[in-house]
Amino acid sequence: MTVTCDLCGLQAEEADALSWTTSTEHQRFRRYCDACSRRHLRAMEGKLDSEHW
Numbered sequence: 001m002t003v004t005c006d007l008c009g010l011q012a013e014e015a016d017a018l019s020w021t022t023s024t025e026h027q028r029f030r031r032y033c034d035a036c037s038r039r040h041l042r043a044m045e046g047k048l049d050s051e052h053w
């Protein structure tokens, strides 16, 4: 089965996508590839930081 990154549209075999990040946002299942996970994580951390202010 092939999975698709919800951010950049990258496709990979499910076995290769085990390290991808999955999350549920607004009741929608999302999947992010390694590169996007890192970008997404930084964005989330950035958002968290600003919420701590």
Ligand SMILES: [Zn+2]
Residues within 6 Å of the ligand: 005, 006, 007, 008, 009, 010, 032, 033, 034, 035, 036, 037
């Ligand atoms: Zn991606």
